[in-house]
Amino acid sequence: MELQSANFFNRRLQVFKDRPQTISKMLYLSVQKYPDKKAIISNGQCITYLELWRQSRQVATYFVKKLGVKKGERISILLGNGIEFSLLFFACAHIGAILVPLNTRLKEKEIHYMISQSRSKVIVTDEEFLPKAERLREVLVDHSQMHTILVSSEPHKDYIPFNDLLMGDNEYDQTVVFESDPITLIYTSGTTGVPKGAIGSHLGFIHAAMNYRIRMKTDEKTRTLIAVPLFHVTGLIGQLLHVLSVGGTCVLMRRFKIEPFLELLKKEKITFLFNVPTIYVKLLSEKKFSIDQYESVRTVAYGGAAMPYEVISKLQSHFPDANFHNTYGATETSSPTSIMPLYYPHSKQKSVGLPILGADIKLIDQDGRECGVEEIGELYIKGSHVVEGYWNNVVGNRDSFKDGYWCSGDIARIDHDGFLYILDRKKDMINRGGENIYSLEIENLLYDHPNVKEVAVVGIPDVTFGEIVKAVIVPKHSPLTEQEIKRFVNERLADYKVPAQVEFVKELPRNLGGKLLKAQLK
Template identity: 45%
Template sequence: MAAIETMELFGRPNVKVFAERPASIGELLAASVNLYADKDAVVTEQRTLSYSELDKESTILAANLQQQGVKKGDRVGAVIGNCAEFPVVVFACAKAGAIMVPINVKLQVEELQYIIGHSKPALLITEAEYAEKVSEAVEQNEFQQSDRPQLFIIGGSNSYEELLNADAPFQQTQIDEQDGAFILYTSGTTGRPKGAVLAHINAVHSVMNYKKRFETDETMKTIVAVPMFHVTGLVGQLLHMFYIGGTVYSMKRYQNEAYIQLILKHQINFLFNVPTIFIMMSTSAEFQKHSFGFVRKVAFGGSPIYQQTFQMLKQAFPNAQLHNAYGATETTSPATLMPTGYPISKVTSVGLPVDVADIKIVDSEGYTVPPGESGELYIKGPMIIKEYWDNPAANQSSFTDGYWHSGDLGIMDTDGYVYIRDRKKDMINRGGEKIFSIEVEDALKSHPDVVEAAVIGEPDPVFGEKVKAFVVGPKLDPNDLDGLKAHCKKTLAKFKVPEEFVLIDSLPRNASGKILKNTLKETGGRSNA
């Protein structure tokens, strides 16, 4: 049993922490390099890096970042998908004391512009296929010349290879575990994303929580098919595997047949995905032809798991322990995890709070409710983010006495198992991609013929939810709404663009003028059509 003590963390008193822990992400890697130097750490479609190669290349990159003037605390933006360079940048930033800003590669120029302008990176690294929109986003920010980030392109003209000059001297940087390691941007209720600052101590505790609860070890092999720039791919898989000495196989883009073949070829024994991927995989004839008895761990999170999906997983992976997981960017991945050997009666639960978490369910007045009663989850622990980057208002409103307000409604039973019932936040969850409706509504309202718009999540058998928009616009042609979709595509990532548009005369409202989205969900807008 790992010893637990308490400490003051980020000014929050009495936070439970593991007494023995790596001091930083860099130390986490160093420990595995000592044990597994020649073992494959990451295997991508282009190249393979052993633990010692990952360590060496990330140190070289860290030295070159320093040569470019990157100092401790500076941000390094990364518009990089699932490839070998991603973990190299992760550890290079960690060693140099820089804060890595992994940016969703699916974002459009306007979205990139905000994140780059807000985080103010000293340097940007991007894959060649995203270079044009990243460059345009930099231009639109109109940086002063001294603040303008230099852009390095993986496989491009201003080549990332310039940052791999082995002659550059590396200056050892003193890293404190409370220093920021990443800024992950997550959608905000104001329509602007918030930059969640994940410190070294946050990531370290999360990987320790995964190892302890899932009982993972160095024999684990996983496929990262979810994006590495999301907290699950980054922490739940990449850093988790590097902590235990496992091997990561990477997919640039998820494809059913290729994913299944990869599992079979490498005898992958640890799968961690949003339920959508498991559902899509189960529909494949190729999947149904094979036995997957070698799979030992199956974890899922990011969107609700349904009873029929659970039964499918149990049948498909007969020898695997199935683990539901609940967390958020702000909890550095897991806040609750299913233990091994849980009772079958708990399958719809998201598990028990991780060992270092304090979770309470509170009512609208902030008072803790008894077991079995619904309320909002307040979460405290060493995995809770340090802060929101340059956002005093969000920092003020999102934390109370060291507890982060999750915005999720749930219950905790008498055994301590947590069940998520609904989301307090007005958010749509499309296959694990979080979409705040206000962001889509703002894009729609910028169309000259749109008077009003309301966006909801519509149930979808594959993605869990899809985006549905109700639009008021007398000048719009109800038989030709393709122009609205094209308009949204200009400023929104593809997964945020509504898949269905309904033209209505007016939006339903209550006496205070608030739009009644539940009415829209129930009626489909028919009463106003």
Template identity: 40%
Template sequence: MKFIPEIESVTLFGRDHVSVFTHRPQSFREIIEEVVSTFSSKEAIIYQNLCWTYKQLDDISSTIAYNLQQQFDIQKGDRVFSLLGNIPAFAALTIACLKIGAIMVPVNTKLKAQELSYILTHSKPKAVIAEADLTETVEKIPLIDAEALLYLQNIIYIDADAPEAGLSSLLEYQGEYVVHEIAETDGAFLCYTSGTTGVPKGALISHINIIHTVMHYHYHLGSDDHSRTLVAVPLFHITGLAAQFLHMVYVGGATVILRQYQNEEYIRHIVQHEVNFVINVPTIFLMMGTSPLLKEQNLDFVKVVGYGGSPIYRQTLEQLKTIFTHAAFHNVYGATETTSPTTVAPADLSMAKASAVGFPVKNAQVKIMDTEGREVGVHEVGQLWIKGPMVIGEYWDNETANATSFQDGFWLSGDMAKRDEEGLIYILDRMKDMINRGGEKIFSIEVEDVLKGHPNVVEAAVIPYPDAIYGEKVKAIIVSNDFNSSNIAELQQYCDERLAKFKIPERFEFVHELPKTASGKILKHELKAQFG
């Protein structure tokens, strides 16, 4: 697909003067049709011993689309709940939903039944597609919330160990799916991101959002149909979904899928499949650098290395440059709400400015604002406000979040930032009380609510503590008459039944009382100074 970077100003989601690419597809289905027509016989998906060309991906996804319509009466705008990890079925289901205008709800497969129940009842899907080994978890959901039964009437389980045979239920009927007109502002994905109220928020990503994301990546990182990426981060995260898989679909590149990250497997896959477009969270790069296997490899064929999701240490970047000696390096900053990229650092950025997340992408408008709503000057710190066609139109069924998260056409990121004299953006801290564990975002209030649910916990506060591999991990400060350092395991087991593993506190401190303001607000900064 020929890329023409001309831009124009439009009104989008009620926001005036939004910069967009003038020559853009009107739906992602147009991109799929174009890439299948142009690159029919090229590799699209590679997984273990399986390889789908774009023609095969097109055929399989079209049959799935037909079965979604026939078996479950999925119409444009209906939600399809996906509990699939890094397997080809995820890719095929994604393309099928994009073809018929259904809204895919890609959900973290690590979540427990209690966490899933809210997302299920809030998104109200017509169908649930889940991995077979999650059957027990799914069956627990209605025991927590009886309303969930309404949305568990149509379930198909996929055998992750048999990536093609496991799709049989979604390929049962043969026929042509009904083509609905899809507007560029129609929803494509409903991605849930942790909320400050303790429950997730559903970011409604539209076709125009995802289209501009893949166009921005193509424009700023120079990808083409020879690009090959290796997805080791979860496909249900915006990086795996948009920055890698859908980006490769747009340019006609190949997506190699790794079931889960393992140092040696990751390195072997890069070499075996000559993966030349490498993008990951810094944690994975840091772990990869510890592998002895790395010293035996020549990775000169890697052309692009992208990183984001959490800060990168300068020494990690220096090490990466000794590994990928012929690659262009790009720091990328974004969020689920911005459908991935908001800023991209240029490849020629000096090491002295390695912590910068780059310049705004071509259609992004950013402002750094103080608490009074005034734009700050160079090197002054404020909250980063973001506007552009990649910014979601709204949160799903959440009036409070929509009222507080958007202002004057901008999304309020909650991230503290500054801009230097060149216009480079630096992310300094988070206004939101969030812990970033190797790219997995954890809001402390969500963990605190679980801890405080235990009858023997009087009060609980959660803070991050530094970790050499993951950047941050979770620490809980507990007020309790019954718990102490000798019976932590009981409290961790309680959390394990209610939280994804990466959210469970790994360290505990026990205190008589928590420091508070006169109004009763816990002084997190004091806890961080003492225990963080």
């Protein structure tokens, strides 16, 4: 794919010369080629590409004609994975509205902040989250000026039935949508403070989807099983938009459960998987999974956390015909920044791959100097896939965006061949008496221990050294001792990296996206 230089968001970026200008146009290209093909399958229902196009335009028409939604206004959705989520996403794309996908696991206080900070005009929810929505309605200051829509088989007082949105026509005064326009506000997890609404653009989402297609060689035969939440970029962009853009089929699970996942994997002849490592670890612990092979699967992608090498090796025996892709990205990069290529030397196995096309990355050390090859520094990222900034957040934009680059907060290195290696989160780096220790290095080593199922390494306060290393471990079936773990690390790493404390737990705290919550551990 040929790249050319262009100006967006006051940045000089590399963009694909041949690209759809909006997400709506990207979908329409698939509709023209595959009108009667199944686009989405969810909970026994299916929708073709033409139906997806028509129904999403009906929803868009209702927003414009009945609710007076204008370009740039926000629509918050508190929904599980389903066809309705997909219709709302594309409806917003058609009319230039901004979708605010809310994490359904958050408490009312957190959701209240996101709805209020985004000044959403419409809120859409379903029966499962109706109690939470009701409590929100009681405290939202501008509730009387908001429209609330409910996905439900039964009518509820004060809520517009979602089915009403599909009863009218699909013609509205065409809104001019530009590729630089926002399509989503996806709020960061907020584990270190107030959540920040990352402004995802049509430009960013389109380049992300195109890069996935290029690196992973997906096409109209691709069938993906989406078990991660659509309110995260992996599900929304890495799977839904990406696979629909190539004319494939998306099978949606409302949430991940092992037995239904395995049933759909075989029944729907899934070819493409993209999950957080936690899901793959859970699959390997299931007897029904471990006794079989899944020859239909051609791609196994993973990201969001380190994947133990033992897990990769075991998965390869169950997916014998699949290519494995480690990926690295964030909400702020519209999902991908680097993706492992199809073929690479074994020596690169610890890498998160090569930067995607159009990505400009560099490493900056503690003194603000740009790092050279194999030097260690914070990863800065610029490109067409990077968000414009944070919604109404002057401080966040000042601190996180510098000279057009997003400051990722990840400590990394780049080797002589351009492969990227993530060493740690900047905030998770441990400083023991002046020695910088990367927790990920110790975690990766401990995953090689035959009796370690999961591990997290954190720094804890110490009077003498300032910080010392602590390992929190979920053992497998065999019992483990603190001395055994210390000896294992001491034989392989410098003595100052050996955990001073080891704690054994039944599980590690994670969010719904599978990300480890180290702040809780600390």
